Amino acid sequence: MIKGTVRTLAVSLLAIWLPSAAVQAEDAAYDVVIRGGHVLDGAGNPWVPADIAIKDGKLAKIGRVTGTGTREIDAHGKYVSPGWIDMMDQSGGIFQTVGLAPNKIAMGVTTVIAGEGGTPVDAADIDAYFTAMQANGISVNFGTYYSATQARVAVIGDSAVDPTPAQLEEMKGLVATAMEAGAMGITTALIYPPSSFHKTENLVELAKVVAKYDGMYASHIRDESSKFLDAVKEAIRIGEESGSGVEIFHMKAAYYPNWGKDMKAAVALIDAARARGVNVAADLYPYVAGGTGLEVSAPSWVFADGEEKALERLQDPKVREQMKKELAAGPQPGWTNMIYVSGGWGHVVLANSYLDEYRQFHGQNFEEISKALGKDPADIAWDIVVKAYPERAMGLYFMMSEEDVETAMKAPWTSIGTDAASSTALGELDALGLPHPRSYGTFPKVIAEYVRDRKVITLPDAIRKITSWPAERMGLSDRGVLREGLAADVVVFDLDTMKANASWADPTATPEGIEYVLVNGELVLDGGHHTGAAPGKVLRGKGFKQ
Structure with a gap:
């Protein structure tokens, strides 16, 4: 008799609770409440303990939020x-x-x-x-x-x-x-x-x-x-x-x-x-390391008459010889020479050639690729630029120091x-x-x-x-x-x-x-x-x- 009464009471309470929960969701004061987080306001101030209530896309209340949210997020021990x-x-x-x-x-x-x-x-x-x-x-x-x-x-x-x-x-x-x-x-x-x-x-x-x-x-x-x-x-x-x-x-x-x-x-x-x-x-x-196109390994004058002419120049052996001399000479007016400033081809990595024939070399530096192929690294890079066009073949250039990154960060x-x-x-x-x-x-x-x-x-x-x-x-x-x-x-x-x-x-x-x-x-x-x-x-x- 007692067991039956308890079972009946439990079913009755469940029937009461289910619609009640739906009403609570409908009557929630906010869309989202984030509770108990270490709140950093963004202005550079230290964190403060607070709840954050959000309504209609806006920050509705920051502090102690007593109203409920349709969605509640527990942020205790976390930062907001x-x-x-x-x-x-x-x-x-x-x-x-x-x-x-x-x-x-x-x-x-x-x-x-x-x-x-x-x-x-x-x-x-x-x-x-x-x-x-x-x-x-x-x-x-x-x-x-x-x-x-x-x-x-x-x-x-x-x-x-x-x-x-x-x-x-x-x-x-x-x-x-x-x-x-x-x-x-x-x-x-x-x-x-x-x-x-x-x-x-x-x-x-x-x-x-x-x-x-x-x-x-x-x-x-x-x-x-x-x-x-x-x-x-x-x-x-x-x-x-x-x-x-x-x-x-x-x-x-x-x-x-x-x-x-x-x-x-x-x-x-x-x-x-x-x-x-x-x-x-x-x-x-x-x-x-920065990342950009391999075309930056060519002097700027190569592109002075547009892309079509640049592609012609990049395939001309005589032009390439001149370009290699300029690579070795270091930075010049109007051209950064990112190969030189990175410390050479050993600090430049082939990131994405867009070409199946070079896919095996993705992630390797150009000195490594040069040894594998028996070709000048500059010729390899310029071959990739021409063959990949109109896709932009990409390289990674390891050219910064951690000390300088920290200086800028501070x-x-x-x-x-x-x-x-x-x-x-x-x-x-x-x-x-x-x-x-x-x-x-x-x-x-x-x-x-x-x-x-x-x-x-x-x-x-x-x-x-x-x-x-x-x-x-x-x-x-x-x-x-x-x-x-x-x-x-x-x-x-x-x-x-x-x-x-x-x-x-x-x-x-x-x-x-x-x-x-x-x-x-x-x-x-x-x-x-x-x-x-x-x-x-x-x-x-x-x-x-x-």
Whole structure:
């Protein structure tokens, strides 16, 4: 009799509890509540214990939250910060088709700023490009620059000629069109032809247009090796004479004879410029090798008459002999000579040839490949460039010192950028086809290695560098800090288990320790797994005219 009564009571209570639970979910005060975390506000302050409540994509309450959330996340023993901002992204093209950004989300990135090479569409089509991207859906927030070189090529082509005054005005008009469509500024990549054909005074004129729209001039500067300091001065000059802000992309002192000296001098140059009122800063990635196309092993004059002529020259034995002499001579005006500044072909690795016949050599340096094939390493590289075209064969250039990376990391005005694109699926190469660990490891490496293990910078400062500082730089006033009323871009991470698994041997390994990522209040990473959600927003620059 007693057992039957207990069973009946249990069934009755279950019947009462089930609909009650549904009502509680419907009546939850918030969409998400993150409880008990060590909250880092992003402004550089130490953590505080707090709950965070999110409603309708916004940070609704920070502190002691008594109301419930439709989703509750236990963050006890974990850190909670604003979403992380990638200041040097390459996803502008891939987001036209695939917007999930799985490698970026896995790293805690909620906002990316793209456009080193500009937009994948013409200036007149940028508004439609943004609209289509938003309609298709993206998992991260996206902003981009337009390229000064896009404007140049649209008006005068890809050869080494100077624009006439009328042509320069036409280029300025294209920049204005891009700014009014929502571009955040203009970029240059001055070591690569045809961008390298820009003259400083013309860039000042283009940057003056950007300044009218409160935008930024951002640059892969003209030389990162023996003339690194001159290139930094040029970037500062463009900002100082035009009135625009200046962002130096992936700042590096890539000249082994001057390791330990030039980066300190560059930091001093930027400190002095900022002291006199120039809005200049830089970003970097935490690796000693850069990655780019193998075509940079050829002098810039090879490309002076366009790509078609360059391909002819690269196949001419007499031209190759001249090129080899210049490789041995070191850096020259208008050409970095990245083989020389890296210390020779033994420090240059074949990353991706796009060719089956060279696939076995991927991951080997060119001296090793040279021994295996019995050919000059320069001839091998140039053969690959020609055969792979129109694909861009890629190399890894080990040309920086760890000391210089640390020096740049410590500067208060540096932020972090991957110089990598989003991948189409987790575990795949990024859209650039470059097997560099920065595409999967940049942000967790900063936190795990430079903060926790080596204590190069503090955790609050590292979080500031990847949240409020880049947001302030790019005019993103609605995100970058944890403040009630702002956009709910949030990362929950475990400092103790944080690990960047991506390496030179396994560049697409996913990181550990990043557990939850919310973009505009919606969970995109849940327990370390991408949810498939695409709540990201296109972020347009201050010059946008609706």
